[in-house]
Amino acid sequence: MKIGIAGCGGRMGRMLVRHTLDTPGVLLAAGSERPGSDLVGADVASVVGAAPVGAVITDDPAALVAACDAVIDFTTPALTAVHAEQAAARGSILVIGTTGLGASDLSLLSEAAADARIVRAPNMSVGVNLLMALTRTVAATLGEEYDIEIVEHHHRHKVDAPSGTALGLGEAAAQGRGVDLDAVSDRARDGHTGAREDGHIGFAVVRGGDVVGDHTVMFAGPGERIELTHKASDRGIYARGALRAALWAQDRPNGLYSMADVLGLG
Numbered sequence: 001m002k003i004g005i006a007g008c009g010g011r012m013g014r015m016l017v018r019h020t021l022d023t024p025g026v027l028l029a030a031g032s033e034r035p036g037s038d039l040v041g042a043d044v045a046s047v048v049g050a051a052p053v054g055a056v057i058t059d060d061p062a063a064l065v066a067a068c069d070a071v072i073d074f075t076t077p078a079l080t081a082v083h084a085e086q087a088a089a090r091g092s093i094l095v096i097g098t099t100g101l102g103a104s105d106l107s108l109l110s111e112a113a114a115d116a117r118i119v120r121a122p123n124m125s126v127g128v129n130l131l132m133a134l135t136r137t138v139a140a141t142l143g144e145e146y147d148i149e150i151v152e153h154h155h156r157h158k159v160d161a162p163s164g165t166a167l168g169l170g171e172a173a174a175q176g177r178g179v180d181l182d183a184v185s186d187r188a189r190d191g192h193t194g195a196r197e198d199g200h201i202g203f204a205v206v207r208g209g210d211v212v213g214d215h216t217v218m219f220a221g222p223g224e225r226i227e228l229t230h231k232a233s234d235r236g237i238y239a240r241g242a243l244r245a246a247l248w249a250q251d252r253p254n255g256l257y258s259m260a261d262v263l264g265l266g
């Protein structure tokens with residue numbers, strides 16, 4: 001299976017290149033970087049200092065999609081939307097790890113999935129997807145007297161907040177409780193906020209250092225507190241998940257899938 005890595009010079013891009021080179025059954029076929037980047041025109045394997053594989057870094061999203069069976073995209077929402085249109089035009093596979101997508105991006109993905117196989121997940125690790133399933137179950141079991149708070153900590157370079165994973169965990173908690181997350185989420189607290197509202201789901205964000213990604217879902221009740229935590233220490237967990245998703249999608253009909261589908265947790 002021919003794999004293309006979008007944004008191959010980024011933190012996740014480099015990790016994906018390394019894992020694609022090391023994974024049986026996949027071939028590193030192309031990569032992309034921003035127009036004007038020094039990497040454009042270089043061999044993709046060069047971003048991890050590996051021997052050339054004869055696959056070139058392009059600055060054209062259409063050329064990237066055309067060169068591959070599956071594109072893996074951990075970039076920016078604007079570029080993800082372009083890849084979705086291109087994947088639909090060619091009926092190919094798109095694995096999306098990019099976070100911070102807005103409502104219009106999400107509806108574009110739904111449309112594109114009529115003509116492409118798209119797997120999107122804010123977190124591709126097995127551990128976090130299990131945490132999401134556990135969060136749904138615990139939230140469904142405990143009553144509203146248990147306040148749900150989600151705390152995330154990421155490296156100083158992260159540009160979106162709360163993390164896509166934190167929002168996914170909030171969605172899982174809301175589903176467990178049978179409520180609409182948008183109606184109950186507290187995403188910012190500052191100044192005289194008043195007391196916490198019953199049934200709300202709070203988010204707290206920490207940015208600093210080189211933290212790969214820590215997430216805690218807290219259920220703070222009367223007389224006790226339950227905390228479910230995942231701590232990532234190696235971006236390889238996301239790269240392995242993304243490649244697993246690309247291989248899984250080969251035998252699927254067009255549609256929009258999640259990592260829970262890939263892992264059989266749905």
Ligand SMILES: NC(=O)C1=CN([C@@H]2O[C@H](COP(=O)(O)OP(=O)(O)OC[C@H]3O[C@@H](n4cnc5c(N)ncnc54)[C@H](OP(=O)(O)O)[C@@H]3O)[C@@H](O)[C@H]2O)C=CC1
Pocket residue numbers: 006007008009010011012013032033034035037059074075076079096097098099100121122123124125164238
């Ligand atoms: N779902 C998951 O499991 C995970 C998701 N993520 C998400 O992945 C995304 C990327 O994270 P990270 O790797 O840390 O970010 P980086 O900024 O390190 O990487 C993004 C890469 O995309 C490149 N890029 C930007 N615009 C274009 C363009 N128009 N054409 C080609 N390349 C472009 C960037 O280039 P330049 O530097 O020049 O801008 C950069 O090399 C984020 O949304 C993050 O939240 C991260 C980890 C796990």
Ligand SMILES: O=C(O)C1=N[C@H](C(=O)O)C[C@H](O)C1
Pocket residue numbers: 099122123154158162163164165166212213214
């Ligand atoms: O930007 C990151 O680094 C990460 N982003 C994803 C997110 O927003 O949840 C996944 C992971 O936490 C790392």
